[in-house]
Amino acid sequence: MMHLKRWITGLLLIPMLVFILYRGGVLFAVLIAVAGLAAMWEYFRIVYHAWQKTLPGAIPVLGLAMVPVLTWLAHAGRLDLIPGLLALNLLLAGALSLRYFGKDPRVLEIVQKQVQGVLYIPVLLVLLIPIRQAPQGFWLIFTLVFVVFAGDTLALYVGTFLGRHKLCPNISPKKTVEGALGGLGGNLLAGLSMKLLVFPDIAWGKAVIFCLAVGAAGQIGDLFESQMKRTSGIKDSGGILPGHGGMLDRIDALLFAGPMAYAMIVVL
């Protein structure tokens, strides 16, 4: 039953996502903002697990408000303003914390987690927007997603059949070294086939570096999110997508892979 739900959601969602990616522009930015908000909400649910009712709402709400603003800045080509905005966020969160310190000295931890959250989710996510705006941006993002997805899939299959040495049992008991290497193999297969089909002018060496860097970043992103969930004792980040767990679960690899792709494009 789980699998059917998964397939149906996927079948409905994927053409829509491809269409939005194809249209780019404001539509794509809105998608990023929506995904960012959903992921941010789940993130707060995870990290603020211990607070339940006593959480001073203003601080995470500030964090949520950062998502559309950062998305808009990226869309308008003003990435240069992001450090300023992050500083402003910290300033405001810090100011808000003063009010609550008397009631709960752990409020500083709340600020820390919010600031990390704003850095972790919207800042990393909105870097996808300048990539989309670049020439062949549709194919760049498509390649990125394909590389990460192929890595995930191959890691799962290779891990299941050939997995023997545990990768990091404390974080994720099912992951194996063989699986991780299989994942990198998947990254290379997907990325290099895209290079052949869509980016013939890029050097093979650069393409290989891109695939491995982005793939590794994706795997690390996935493990990082698992670490966070473990610390809070939560299994799925949310239930927003039927059969697919939460938004954060879906994009955790992309959150690290996206900025790595951005860095690779700029540097290589």
Next chain:
Amino acid sequence: MSSDPHSPEAAALDPERLPRHVAIIMDGNGRWAKKKLLNRVKGHEKGADAVRAAVKTCREIGISYLTLYAFSTENWQRPRMEVDALMALLKKFLQTEAEELRANNIRLRTIGETDRLPDDVRHALDHVVSQTRHNDGLHLILALSYGGRSEILHAVRDIALEVKAGRLSPATIDETLLAGKLFTRDIPDPDLLIRTSGELRLSNFLLWQLAYAEFHFTPTLWPDFGEDEFIRILAEYQRRERRYGKVDSDQPT
């Protein structure tokens, strides 16, 4: 006329057959920036660097006139932020380059509807133009708020008014007369037009004046256009035969 050549290619250029006037459509700043995942304005900033390099090359090789299509009448329709940034860039360029222009005996001129420029930019422009008007080295002509069709229309209107006022008889209207009413009235026509970024069109640039110019299109984006490519294009120009509609080859410029 030409100072130290930087390369064997530069040395191989025939100083007798250089184009007297080179015109450039500097296209590709925005695309260059997007490729690097940068803001379009950053592309224009890099484009300014390419302008400096092109001016330097012309000066050193010994080209007499260089016209740069910096801003068209159509460009006013770009997003407000980009237009404002371009105006700020222009003003800054004029301020920082004024000394360079003076030191290198470069005469700055403009063609186009410069009254549409913001006041502060126009003042900076007028200042540098008047400061350099006695220089007799390279003529650097910036096409700002320029449109070829409106330039011709303006000349036509002028002529019509003079005919209507009885000062001019239609029989005496000739090419020289009309050319004398264009922004480029005392500038010789371009011999070579270069357009960067791979687009193959004129975009309303110097419609009248480019009648017999050699066209060279390059896929290089303007911020990446450097001295080496410029010299290669000049070498290629020298290999071409210019006939001006006649059969005989090679009219000396």
